Amino acid sequence: MTKERRHVSCQLAVVGTGLAGFAAAVFAGNRALDTALTGNTGALAYTTGYLDLLGAMDGGGPPLDDPWQALQTLQATQPEHPLCRLSPASIHAAFTEFTSFLGSAGLNYSPPGRRNETVLTPVGTLKKTLCVPSTMAPGTTALTDKKPCLVVDFHGLKGFSARQVVANLGGSWPVLSAARLVFPGMEHGEIYPEVMARSLETAATRAHLAELLREVAGDVTTVGLPAILGIHRPDRVRAELEKLSGLRIFEIPTMPPAVPGIRLRELLEQVLPQRGTTLIPQQKIKTLSFEKDAVRLDLADNYGPIVIEAQAVILATGRFLSGGLAADPNGIREPLLDLPVSQPGSRADWFREGYTDRRGHPINRAGLSVDDSCRPLTAEGRPFDRRLFCAGIILANQDWIRSRCGAGVAIASAYRSVEQVRQLLGD
Amino acid sequence: MEPSTSRFSEPAHDTVETDVLIVGGGMTGAGIMRDLALRGIHSTLIDRRDLCAGASGGNHGLLHSGARYVSNDRESAVQCRRENVLLRRLARRCIEPTGGLFVAIDGDDPDFAAAFPQWCSVAGIACELVTPDEARRLEPHLSERIIAAYRVDDATVDPFRLALQHVAHAGSLTGSSYRPHSDLIAFDHDNDQLTSAICRDSRTGALLRIRARQFVNAGGAWAGRIAQLAGCPDVHLRYSKGTLLISHDRLTNHVVNRLRPPADGDILVPGGTVSVLGTTSLRIDDPDLAVPTVAEVDRNIAEGAMMLPVLATTRYLRAFSRVRPLLPAGDDGDDRHAVRGFALYDHQGDGLTNFCTITGGKLTTFRLMAQQAADLVAARLGNTTSGRTDTTPLPEDDSCRWTEPGAAPRYWHLAGNRDDMVLCECEMVPQSAIDEIVRCAPGAEEEMTLEAIALRSRAGKGPCQGSFCGIRIASYLYDRGHYRDRTGLQHMRDFFNERFKGMRTVIRGPQAAQMELAEALHCGVLGLDALDDEDDRDPLTQRLETGATDD
Ligand SMILES: Cc1cc2nc3c(=O)[nH]c(=O)nc-3n(C[C@H](O)[C@H](O)[C@H](O)COP(=O)(O)OP(=O)(O)OC[C@H]3O[C@@H](n4cnc5c(N)ncnc54)[C@H](O)[C@@H]3O)c2cc1C
Numbered sequence: 001m002t003k004e005r006r007h008v009s010c011q012l013a014v015v016g017t018g019l020a021g022f023a024a025a026v027f028a029g030n031r032a033l034d035t036a037l038t039g040n041t042g043a044l045a046y047t048t049g050y051l052d053l054l055g056a057m058d059g060g061g062p063p064l065d066d067p068w069q070a071l072q073t074l075q076a077t078q079p080e081h082p083l084c085r086l087s088p089a090s091i092h093a094a095f096t097e098f099t100s101f102l103g104s105a106g107l108n109y110s111p112p113g114r115r116n117e118t119v120l121t122p123v124g125t126l127k128k129t130l131c132v133p134s135t136m137a138p139g140t141t142a143l144t145d146k147k148p149c150l151v152v153d154f155h156g157l158k159g160f161s162a163r164q165v166v167a168n169l170g171g172s173w174p175v176l177s178a179a180r181l182v183f184p185g186m187e188h189g190e191i192y193p194e195v196m197a198r199s200l201e202t203a204a205t206r207a208h209l210a211e212l213l214r215e216v217a218g219d220v221t222t223v224g225l226p227a228i229l230g231i232h233r234p235d236r237v238r239a240e241l242e243k244l245s246g247l248r249i250f251e252i253p254t255m256p257p258a259v260p261g262i263r264l265r266e267l268l269e270q271v272l273p274q275r276g277t278t279l280i281p282q283q284k285i286k287t288l289s290f291e292k293d294a295v296r297l298d299l300a301d302n303y304g305p306i307v308i309e310a311q312a313v314i315l316a317t318g319r320f321l322s323g324g325l326a327a328d329p330n331g332i333r334e335p336l337l338d339l340p341v342s343q344p345g346s347r348a349d350w351f352r353e354g355y356t357d358r359r360g361h362p363i364n365r366a367g368l369s370v371d372d373s374c375r376p377l378t379a380e381g382r383p384f385d386r387r388l389f390c391a392g393i394i395l396a397n398q399d400w401i402r403s404r405c406g407a408g409v410a411i412a413s414a415y416r417s418v419e420q421v422r423q424l425l426g427d
Numbered sequence: 428m429e430p431s432t433s434r435f436s437e438p439a440h441d442t443v444e445t446d447v448l449i450v451g452g453g454m455t456g457a458g459i460m461r462d463l464a465l466r467g468i469h470s471t472l473i474d475r476r477d478l479c480a481g482a483s484g485g486n487h488g489l490l491h492s493g494a495r496y497v498s499n500d501r502e503s504a505v506q507c508r509r510e511n512v513l514l515r516r517l518a519r520r521c522i523e524p525t526g527g528l529f530v531a532i533d534g535d536d537p538d539f540a541a542a543f544p545q546w547c548s549v550a551g552i553a554c555e556l557v558t559p560d561e562a563r564r565l566e567p568h569l570s571e572r573i574i575a576a577y578r579v580d581d582a583t584v585d586p587f588r589l590a591l592q593h594v595a596h597a598g599s600l601t602g603s604s605y606r607p608h609s610d611l612i613a614f615d616h617d618n619d620q621l622t623s624a625i626c627r628d629s630r631t632g633a634l635l636r637i638r639a640r641q642f643v644n645a646g647g648a649w650a651g652r653i654a655q656l657a658g659c660p661d662v663h664l665r666y667s668k669g670t671l672l673i674s675h676d677r678l679t680n681h682v683v684n685r686l687r688p689p690a691d692g693d694i695l696v697p698g699g700t701v702s703v704l705g706t707t708s709l710r711i712d713d714p715d716l717a718v719p720t721v722a723e724v725d726r727n728i729a730e731g732a733m734m735l736p737v738l739a740t741t742r743y744l745r746a747f748s749r750v751r752p753l754l755p756a757g758d759d760g761d762d763r764h765a766v767r768g769f770a771l772y773d774h775q776g777d778g779l780t781n782f783c784t785i786t787g788g789k790l791t792t793f794r795l796m797a798q799q800a801a802d803l804v805a806a807r808l809g810n811t812t813s814g815r816t817d818t819t820p821l822p823e824d825d826s827c828r829w830t831e832p833g834a835a836p837r838y839w840h841l842a843g844n845r846d847d848m849v850l851c852e853c854e855m856v857p858q859s860a861i862d863e864i865v866r867c868a869p870g871a872e873e874e875m876t877l878e879a880i881a882l883r884s885r886a887g888k889g890p891c892q893g894s895f896c897g898i899r900i901a902s903y904l905y906d907r908g909h910y911r912d913r914t915g916l917q918h919m920r921d922f923f924n925e926r927f928k929g930m931r932t933v934i935r936g937p938q939a940a941q942m943e944l945a946e947a948l949h950c951g952v953l954g955l956d957a958l959d960d961e962d963d964r965d966p967l968t969q970r971l972e973t974g975a976t977d978d
């Protein structure tokens with residue numbers, strides 16, 4: 001069987017289907033750029049669903065209530081930080097645009113506010129974030145009001161313990177209790193959040209669960225559940241469960257990879273093509289070459305080789321977990337284009353002695369150095385190519401893990417890159 | 428000897444009594460505990476951390492045939508040979524009779540290789556010549572550059588299982604007990620006798636007095652310091668740090684030794700599903716400051732790859748360092764040093780009649796060391812029973828079975844209970860194993876840490892190094908009511924910090940991805956790097972917590 005080479009020609013090619021790549025495709029689509037998006041299944045399924053802007057200052061310090069003010073401090077102390085490549089107003093616009101897109105596609109989020117929200121983690125610690133899925137938002141309200149609340153877990157669901165959530169929150173939220181239920185139709189063995197979520201998309205399971213919840217709730221009117229309220233249209237699943245049970249219900253994220261990430265991925269993979277993006281999912285770009293008339297990207301899927309020709313490229317390939325960076329024994333590399341990677345002097349300096357050291361590990365700050373337009377730089381400090389831009393956590397000079405700014409870096413740099421692409425192509 | 432009045436004479440703390448207090452829960456201490464129990468003597472074993480926290484839990488796991496020492500220390504070689512034969516018979520379940528190979532490669536001293544069989548024969552050690560081709564057939568990863576090879580009776584030993592079984596057996600014989608996280612900080616004297624030892628609980632800071640008739644210092648590299656506390660200045664040790672690496676896969680079935688005078692990176696030992704490569708040797712000043720460095724890791728790999736090229740590219744799970752105590756060199760005419768390799772000090776010359784120190788030696792010779800120490804202690808107690816560890820098989824205790832690779836999955840499949848969920852997916856450790864360990868493994872206690880559980884099982888030993896199962900096990904312990912407040916979070920953080928120490932120097936290639944995911948979970952999502960902040964900010968939580976630990 002001979003396989004025919006297929007050609008895709010577009011204005012913008014986005015490499016990577018993490019949050020940065022998807023956000024770039026959303027922004028490009030909204031700006032009527034003809035866009036192709038490719039990427040392997042990425043780290044998106046890992047997120048809790050919370051979209052963080054900035055939850056702590058780089059290098060340690062207490063949790064931040066006001067991320068916007070912290071951005072100003074960051075401007076002064078770390079101008080190289082990717083969040084400093086654009087104004088706070090633009091970042092606000094980027095979050096608004098992205099969450100509105102998700103909302104219009106059926107996944108509602110709280111809009112970016114003036115302050116961070118305090119949200120629950122799977123083990124009952126607290127975390128700061130900017131935008132919260134609507135299915136989880138009532139949890140924040142209940143926490144603030146210290147409402148009597150019941151946390152429910154399920155027999156066979158590993159790694160989510162209501163007693164753990166209650167034990168760890170008990171100090172700051174005294175009227176909290178825990179209960180365990182058998183999930184309808186899943187009496188024995190291990191059960192998985194994704195399977196439970198898909199099951200809750202059927203009316204019968206919802207009715208059954210609502211009844212169980214009503215019984216176990218007693219006098220309590222607010223109930224926290226692990227994040228299992230459907231993959232598609234979770235807001236509707238939650239609303240119906242509330243109606244059937246007469247309870248206020250909210251979700252608590254489970255340990256990733258989990259339902260909230262799967263929701264995002266499935267939604268974006270479904271909606272972007274409907275809105276004109278050429279999506280080539282589950283594939284890795286093998287080579288990327290900068291020719292005179294176009295940037296050429298080579299990849300292959302089950303049906304054979306594909307060539308994408310684009311006028312501009314956004315590289316959003318993530319870090320080690322996603323393959324955007326490689327940690328070779330003699331140094332950190334960027335495998336696709338062998339772009340210079342800003343990094344610690346030697347492997348001995350990658351990690352500090354203490355794992356949870358508040359200052360974070362130097363390796364986390366390694367990555368691609370860019371100019372103000374988010375264009376990766378050569379060793380000489382010049383843009384590698386005027387058509388190449390870069391977005392997401394592959395960028396150097398940030399530690400998204402310690403400063404709780406994963407979505408922030410992804411969304412902000414995607415926004416900036418798309419703006420720059422538009423300018424380039426508009427010229 | 429001046430009769431010291433202890434700084435700790437106020438009666439504020441609890442007191443327990445025992446016939447013999449053994450300080451140091453390494454293999455030597457555990458061996459003494461069982462040896463005494465077989466003579467009907469009750470003892471208490473303490474460790475400032477936990478069983479095998481010292482060299483016994485961080486060695487190569489090689490039950491030497493003795494061949495390693497034939498060229499430079501015949502006496503040790505002979506001791507190893509004897510002990511190897513005994514232990515294989517008596518502690519069968521803790522030992523894997525893998526056999527060993529000694530291989531010389533192109534460039535190694537051919538005279539050394541030629542003399543080797545003669546040296547072995549003088550020490551009574553079986554040694555069989557094999558051709559390089561035959562050696563490569565036995566171990567396909569061996570280098571093409573092998574010029575000589577011999578086969579010997581090396582074996583491997585699981586020191587954790589061995590120590591746990593010893594403690595369990597001693598407990599069943601005489602009710603002897605083991606106390607973890609009990610740091611010995613002082614002794615009380617009365618003329619030529621020690622009367623009690625003061626220990627500080629390294630978790631709570633609480634003091635405990637242990638009264639005993641005899642005191643044994645089995646403190647390994649720390650034996651000099653412990654002897655000092657008893658007022659005995661003459662245990663002079665120097666410290667040699669050794670660094671080892673654990674590979675993701677079991678690369679050979681035999682122990683593979685380099686056929687040359689002992690040097691860096693010259694032994695690869697299989698252990699369950701992994702292999703252990705090492706070691707380096709570096710003189711250090713403080714036995715508490717032994718952490719592996721990237722340079723040592725690279726050196727082991729470079730040397731090891733000469734014998735087995737696959738070692739250059741294989742994935743390593745972790746690296747760790749431990750300290751060998753070095754005794755004063757050579758025969759200095761002091762008859763306490765009559766046995767080379769290890770030393771038993773009776774401290775009579777220091778004016779004490781109920782304190783002794785045993786240190787040095789090898790894991791392979793722990794039984795012999797324990798026997799000599801126990802002989803002295805028994806004689807001092809007027810107990811005339813002779814030692815029986817050379818004839819009594821080590822019984823199996825169920826609560827210790829979880830350290831064996833493959834035990835948990837075997838059990839889980841046999842039991843076939845779908846509701847008994849697997850918590851550590853790399854090593855297939857189910858909920859029921861955790862229940863059993865928390866309930867009745869040696870050293871089990873309330874609020875057992877994740878580290879202590881991991882030490883008594885395979886949990887956290889697989890490719891993920893506990894990053895994921897640590898979270899699941901903690902959740903499970905909350906479920907079972909074992910944790911009732913934020914202590915479980917702290918234990919989680921401490922466990923991950925501890926595991927990281929071993930991973931830090933070997934993170935490269937795919938491990939960098941795994942580390943990124945682990946850190947995203949532990950710090951990014953759960954906030955374990957900021958627990959203190961959260962606690963500071965929330966005075967109510969703190970009050971509840973202190974309240975909870977008071978009762
Ligand atoms: C466990 C975990 C929990 C998280 N929780 C949160 C949270 O609560 N809040 C929050 O804001 N953020 C969270 N994040 C972070 C968030 O997911 C990341 O910030 C975000 O995904 C980073 O996006 P990125 O697109 O830059 O990189 P990634 O998400 O890593 O995506 C990179 C993409 O590039 C693709 N790729 C790589 N090489 C190629 C190639 N050659 N060709 C094609 N494609 C390629 C990969 O397949 C992948 O799809 C979490 C992350 C993890 C891992």
Ligand SMILES: Cc1cc2nc3c(=O)[nH]c(=O)nc-3n(C[C@H](O)[C@H](O)[C@H](O)COP(=O)(O)OP(=O)(O)OC[C@H]3O[C@@H](n4cnc5c(N)ncnc54)[C@H](O)[C@@H]3O)c2cc1C
Nearest residue numbers: 451453454455475481482483486487489611647669790791
């Ligand atoms: C890198 C390396 C590799 C080795 N490989 C092998 C090998 O392959 N085969 C072999 O036969 N031998 C090997 N050895 C030697 C072997 O590991 C040791 O000889 C043996 O484990 C010593 O056991 P021990 O019980 O005497 O000392 P340790 O195991 O060190 O025990 C001493 C204990 O005392 C405790 N302690 C210290 N101070 C106090 C205090 N104040 N209060 C309470 N407790 C205290 C410590 O926590 C520790 O657990 C190796 C050694 C090293 C360092």
